[in-house]
Amino acid sequence: AQSVTQLGSHVSVSEGALVLLRCNYSSSVPPYLFWYVQYPNQGLQLLLKYTTGATLVKGINGFEAEFKKSETSFHLTKPSAHMSDAAEYFCAVTSAGSYIPTFGRGTSLIVHP
Amino acid sequence: GAVVSQHPSRVICKSGTSVKIECRSLDFQATTMFWYRQFPKQSLMLMATSNEGSKATYEQGVEKDKFLINHASLTLSTLTVTSAHPEDSSFYICSAPREGVNTEAFFGQGTRLTVV
Numbered sequence: 001a002q003s004v005t006q007l008g009s010h011v012s013v014s015e016g017a018l019v020l021l022r023c024n025y026s027s028s029v030p031p032y033l034f035w036y037v038q039y040p041n042q043g044l045q046l047l048l049k050y051t052t053g054a055t056l057v058k059g060i061n062g063f064e065a066e067f068k069k070s071e072t073s074f075h076l077t078k079p080s081a082h083m084s085d086a087a088e089y090f091c092a093v094t095s096a097g098s099y100i101p102t103f104g105r106g107t108s109l110i111v112h113p
Numbered sequence: 114g115a116v117v118s119q120h121p122s123r124v125i126c127k128s129g130t131s132v133k134i135e136c137r138s139l140d141f142q143a144t145t146m147f148w149y150r151q152f153p154k155q156s157l158m159l160m161a162t163s164n165e166g167s168k169a170t171y172e173q174g175v176e177k178d179k180f181l182i183n184h185a186s187l188t189l190s191t192l193t194v195t196s197a198h199p200e201d202s203s204f205y206i207c208s209a210p211r212e213g214v215n216t217e218a219f220f221g222q223g224t225r226l227t228v229v
Contacts, residue, residue, distance in 0.1 A: 009154075036220075043119065043206050044157075044220040090156060099210035099218045100147060103156045 002027045002093045006104035014112050019063075019078040021107050023091035026072065033074040034092040034101060035065055044090065050074065051096075061085070086111045116140060117209050119221025126197055126228055134192045134224045136163075136207030142187035143209035147218065148180075151204040163190040197228040 007022040025031055032051045036044040048059025055067040065076045074091060088108050092101035116139040126132050136146055144165045149157040161182050162170040169182035179201075181193040190209075194201050204225050208218040 034217075041122075041204070041223065041225055043117075043222040044208075046217070046219075049217065099145065099208075100159060100162075101218065105156045106154075108154075 002031070002095070002102045004091050004093050004102055004104035006089075006091050006107050008107055009105065010108045010110060012110040012112065013081045015083055016080050019076070019081045019085065019109065021076040021089050021091075021109065023065075023074045023076065023104060024072050025074060025091070025093045027093055027095065029095045032094045032096065032098075033065075033067060034094070035059065035063070035074075035076050036090045036092060037061075038088040038090065038106075040087075047076070047089075081109075081111045083111050083113065085109055117207065117219045117221045119207055119224055121224060122222055123225045124227070126226070128198055128228055129196055131193055131195045132197055132226060134194075134205055134207075134226075136190045136192070136209070136221050138188045138209045138211075138219075141209075141211050143190075143211070144187060146184065146190040146207055146209045148182065148190075148192050149206045149208065151206060151223075153204075157206060160192075163192075165190075194226065197226070199228045202226055202228045 003026045005024045034049045035047040048057045050057045050067045058064045063078045091104040094101045118137045120135045146163040148160045160175045163182045163184040165184040171177045184190045206223045207221040210218040
């Protein structure tokens, strides 16, 4: 079984500040990890993913995440928040051969001017 | 890149009527597609797995007679909400996997269903 915990349903930052969205996972098999972004009334857009290889993964829009097996974490960061980053972010876990991610509950990122 | 198109993006219907939502994979074939439901401020809940050429597989608690799924071709799956009621109002999202080395499912844009 797999599960995802996203700490904090809401994260509020000032424009230009560091963004840190936390994600911890549980998996009995090697995980594939994803971060998705969802804007209001839209589907999910893949930000980045980790499957194998380099543990620091760079994605779109300046986001990156680091897979830390010892901490079972896959936190999402961005050095400088932009107003357009305000959205809902979902961390998800799956594994090789599975196309059905287990999603976290989501974190709403609020960016203040 | 792979694209999944979902239509319509918004629909308003009267109670008792049926609504069909389409999910298309535009540049790849998908023998399997997935349908999710998302309640406000919540995560995605898997409703069912749509299988081309065979019956859909429904998750526990999802009424198969209420949510009819048809996977007519390798690029099209449809979800029909039958005899819709206000409690069926929700955001519905489909996804389709592109089989390959890296497991990844691509998501449609979602459909906002409002039943009045």
